[in-house]
Amino acid sequence: MKKRVLVATGGGDCPGLNAVIRAIVNRAKKEGDWEVLGSINAFDGILVDPQNVIVLDEENVAGIHIRGGTIIGTTNKGGPFEWPVKNSDGAWTSVDRSDEMIRRLQFLGVEAVINIGGDGSQEISKKFYDKGANFIGVPKTIDNDLTATDFTFGFQTAVQEATTAVDKLVTTAASHNRIFVLEVMGRYAGWIALSAAIAGGADVALIPEIPYNLNCIIDKINKRFEKKRGFAIIVVAEGAKSVSGKTHYTESSEVGYKNKKLGGIANQLINELKASGVEQDMRETVLGHLQRGGTPLAYDRILATQFGVKAFEMVLEKKFGQMVAYRHPDIVSVPLSEVANKYNYVNPDSDLVKTARGVGICLGD
Ligand code: F6P
Numbered sequence: 108m109k110k111r112v113l114v115a116t117g118g119g120d121c122p123g124l125n126a127v128i129r130a131i132v133n134r135a136k137k138e139g140d141w142e143v144l145g146s147i148n149a150f151d152g153i154l155v156d157p158q159n160v161i162v163l164d165e166e167n168v169a170g171i172h173i174r175g176g177t178i179i180g181t182t183n184k185g186g187p188f189e190w191p192v193k194n195s196d197g198a199w200t201s202v203d204r205s206d207e208m209i210r211r212l213q214f215l216g217v218e219a220v221i222n223i224g225g226d227g228s229q230e231i232s233k234k235f236y237d238k239g240a241n242f243i244g245v246p247k248t249i250d251n252d253l254t255a256t257d258f259t260f261g262f263q264t265a266v267q268e269a270t271t272a273v274d275k276l277v278t279t280a281a282s283h284n285r286i287f288v289l290e291v292m293g294r295y296a297g298w299i300a301l302s303a304a305i306a307g308g309a310d311v312a313l314i315p316e317i318p319y320n321l322n323c324i325i326d327k328i329n330k331r332f333e334k335k336r337g338f339a340i341i342v343v344a345e346g347a348k349s350v351s352g353k354t355h356y357t358e359s360s361e362v363g364y365k366n367k368k369l370g371g372i373a374n375q376l377i378n379e380l381k382a383s384g385v386e387q388d389m390r391e392t393v394l395g396h397l398q399r400g401g402t403p404l405a406y407d408r409i410l411a412t413q414f415g416v417k418a419f420e421m422v423l424e425k426k427f428g429q430m431v432a433y434r435h436p437d438i439v440s441v442p443l444s445e446v447a448n449k450y451n452y453v454n455p456d457s458d459l460v461k462t463a464r465g466v467g468i469c470l471g472d
Pocket of ligand 1: 171399
């Protein structure tokens, strides 16, 4: 009987997930004595009855590296440690099914698990490793907010989408002499907003790491409208906030969804600018999930493929309790203990921020 490795994708989807899956399968095939299983919708596939686990082989991964999303599905609700259950009174609560999951993995003959996901998923990887299970993490997120790796795959594709949006908004803004506020994703990190603002030549970039002061933005707008036919482009990260304000979010009512739903800052900013006397026409564009759907850029396909090959080689080397990471120019492994609950935020003193300031982008401070 072949040795078995199980692959799961958890959290929000991200361009490049399929390229990681394909790379794992193709690398495993070279060994000849391994079978790769995929758990459908993160670890739900292991925990539901009947189980929802598929064999991933050459055939079903052929050509998937160019496809967005994940062929084995994902979820950002619940999970083995907080499995949602409905009480008799109709209210939802959660139970810890992690021990049961380990037993189910043993029953399936799974020797190692490769868990592809963001911060929440890697926390789960660490918890399972601490319980003695053979877990390896692969960092995924368009937000690029995971620590220990220079980049996560999916980030460059999201930046490209956001940059394309800036490029398009420039032409309509210039035609109408308007101000456009483009809200982009990133959670509490401003990587996508800052990168797209530099790449697209925006006038203002507002990121969570640098709380904004409305007057600075108004000064910049006024300068842009000194010309007869002025316009302005503001890129705002969903997690941005003013010096006196709070992050804009709504609580989710979805069962098992623990994250705050960030968003709404573009609209709020326009209202703040109006209330402060800005008279120009202002429009908002919320880019949303367009940033993480669709085909990955070549850069993300390559990084994802490198991560997949490395992850399987870590299985062979029994490097459990570790996560794959990119440390230019190498693909390395780092202990999950160095990753869990730590984040990669934009350093306000970094060269990227200095570059933005250097070309005249207002950071709101
Ligand atoms: O982490 C990726 C991300 O796309 C964030 O940028 C965003 O806040 C969040 O996921 C939205 O996730 P969903 O709509 O799937 O709950």
